[in-house]
């Protein structure tokens with residue numbers, strides 16, 4: 367029994383050792399990757415920085431050695447043994463010391479500049495890599511995941527810190543090791559035991575620094591969602607979009623209290639971490655102080671015993687101080703490298719994210735829609751914990767016709783659009799484009815064939831031209847196309863009436879001075895329609911396109927509706943039954959299931975849900 371316990375203990379120790387070894391080799395690998403990133407970002411800066419730091423590693427020994435020579439010469443001079451050759455040596459020593467001082471003085475700001483330049487290059491290169499990666503993530507699933515936001519936040523905020531610290535660690539290690547070994551040789555000649563004592567004192571330092579580094583990382587990760595919350599409260603308090611309700615409902619104090627409380631929690635976490643660091647630092651400083659005192663006592667007693675010259679005393683005391691400083695520097699560099707490895711892992715885990723909706727990597731060519739789009743037994747839910755939003759949906763959208771989808775709030779209409787546009791994939795079933803599963807097409811190519819206007823379309827703080835042109839970003843500069851799209855949406859005259867027409871900036875806070883303009887809700891909706899028309903894609907998806915339009919604008923739009931939709935396959939979602947009639951076919955979605963399909967006349971004749979909704983709405987106008 368006892369043996370088994372011992373065996374288990376050994377196993378545990380072995381696996382702990384194995385863990386340390388694998389963590390260590392992972393860390394070395396990460397450091398290598400980071401240094402390579404820094405080297406690639408700005409090779410010259412990197413190499414010069416390493417060279418300068420390496421050279422600086424020799425300075426403490428040179429300075430201490432010069433001090434020894436000067437002290438020994440002085441002692442001889444004071445005893446009246448001065449000679450011309452001694453004076454020559456003294457001047458040479460002083461000149462070397464001056465040179466070292468000048469080099470040190472120049473190298474320090476030069477290293478700072480190179481460091482800053484490397485930071486700039488690294489920040490830009492790593493942040494653009496991160497944003498490129500985020501941009502490549504297909505679907506909305508990722509962006510609804512709080513953990514991903516933590517990873518993005520930590521990776522973006524600390525991206526450049528990792529490789530930069532790797533460079534700093536590398537240079538600090540180089541500098542520290544040069545200083546350490548050069549002085550160790552000197553001190554070993556004096557007292558090997560003392561060297562052993564100083565070296566042993568490193569162990570608690572290493573332990574503490576690695577522990578603290580882990581704690582620092584945990585604090586950043588724990589605070590990450592809180593920082594997002596605090597930043598959100600800050601935005602609510604300061605951005606024009608929120609100000610209206612904030613003032614009307616007098617919400618300023620409420621959000622301010624939330625901001626203060628969240629920030630206090632963040633600070634408390636940081637305070638705990640810093641207090642732990644402080645306790646360790648005090649302990650370690652006491653330990654280092656004790657060892658220094660023992661070493662100085664040893665040197666001074668040996669000097670009194672006549673075994674050391676004045677110059678030796680200067681050299682050894684300086685060696686003790688320099689070795690301790692170098693060891694502390696090395697330990698700090700190693701702990702910083704641990705920090706950077708931890709943060710760098712967030713960066714690499716972000717870059718290694720795949721895109722679940724992309725199941726087929728060799729895509730099929732997307733031919734023009736000939737027959738239509740079929741939803742075949744499609745079911746969907748937003749996650750395992752969520753209820754089914756769509757259940758066994760079977761629906762056919764004929765090519766070049768318009769299908770209207772109606773249903774109560776929350777029945778799943780927008781979700782169906784998200785599946786068609788591959789923002790999500792069906793949990794069960796298939797969506798077929800002329801019989802081919804849409805997952806077999808490149809999502810980018812598929813979306814190029816889909817122009818969509820969502821209920822919550824985006825209002826960009828950009829020019830009018832860009833707000834429309836972004837519907838087809840390759841033609842954003844083509845004013846003629848932008849104007850045509852605006853005409854289709856009935857917005858051209860209104861835009862032309864603006865002081866800077868299509869160049870007007872639709873933002874009150876990004877435009878210079880008083881040049882910013884804003885549109886009404888309905889005008890914005892027309893702009894979003896124009897963005898959709900800009901695309902000239904085979905399929906048009908209109909999710910509540912007229913909710914904010916006035917009666918006249920809606921009437922105008924639907925007068926031209928047939929003409930605008932000609933040649934396109936169209937899916938129209940609306941709660942306004944007066945406009946649903948324009949569609950060739952109408953489908954009713956109830957609790958995630960299609961319950962009725964037919965023409966307006968068919969469905970009225972059936973006297974089921976559609977007929978009931980239609981009559982209710984018609985009656986409210988009488």
Ligand SMILES: Nc1ncnc2c1ncn2[C@@H]1O[C@H](COP(=O)(O)OP(=O)(O)OP(=O)(O)O)[C@@H](O)[C@H]1O
Pocket residue numbers: 510748752755773774775776777778779780781782
């Ligand atoms: N990202 C999401 N995560 C979890 N549930 C969601 C998400 N988006 C929508 N839902 C839920 O799915 C259901 C269907 O929403 P959907 O937006 O498709 O309805 P809708 O028919 O378009 O409603 P409306 O007419 O109000 O626009 C709702 O119950 C909604 O709460």
